[in-house]
Amino acid sequence: MEKELNKLLADLVVEYHKLQSFHWYLKGYHFFDDHKKFEEYYGDIADAVDGVAENMLKLGLKPESTMKGFMALSTIEEAKNKEVTSEEAYEIILKDFKQLLDEVKSVKALAEKDDVYVTSNLMDDYIELFSKAEWMVGEETKKPHFPGQDA
Template sequence: MAVKEPGKKTAKLQDTLNEQLANWWVMYVKLHHFHWYVKGPHFPVLHVKFEELYEMAAKKLDELAERMLAIGLEPSSTMKEYLSVSHIKEGGKAGADDTDILETIVDDFAKMVDGLKKATQIAEEEFEDTATADMLNEHIEDLQKQMWMLNATIGK
């Protein structure tokens, strides 16, 4: 697929991909917050895990933005834009314990998986863009693996 100028039809793909980009950006910042503010006996392990997760988020958001540019779409690039379309809320609970933090991340990842599934369907069915759909499916797979690991950590 090679879209040069987003028309009315391609605007739908651009909008849905920008929502996913926004989710990754907000999650990236949120994971940094947890990385910096986690406390308690599990600090050493969780501090490292949150760094791993925000590095994954950075990779995914860059990959998505570059894919958008490659097919002629315009990725959003400001926090104002991200916050206006993201399904993930920024911040975290002040003084939250590690179980609350992990549950928050799992819930956010679940929201991201839902959005990515919808974006995958739009890319594949409406635009026949299997390359973008494949990339989004990889994002889903990675998030689902992390959800499983985080749920196992909290005993779910």
């Protein structure tokens, strides 16, 4: 359980920083709306980071807490230090949220198997978070982002 939770924790931390980078480096037509949305997403991820780490501590497990450790465990790719358009960011975020949804479902299944219901219940919250976010981001990727662009 510790290994799977630490991998999830690492992926959440990297996703947090990626969303923050997109928030900072966002350029383009929908800057105001998307800038605020990315801030909302990284706030949700920050809460999940804290929730996973606290859950691990309650279980007597040791959460990773170093950037070096997170980078060694994470399979989410870091953002680059460069400008990003809404279209580029949403495509990446959609892929990442799908991966995170799969991860929390796997952790839930393991927690259920091991009768760790407090972790299973926490994963339900994240299944709801990433299911809704995946749906919403998926819808966003279908929208035209530039004046005159067809859907």
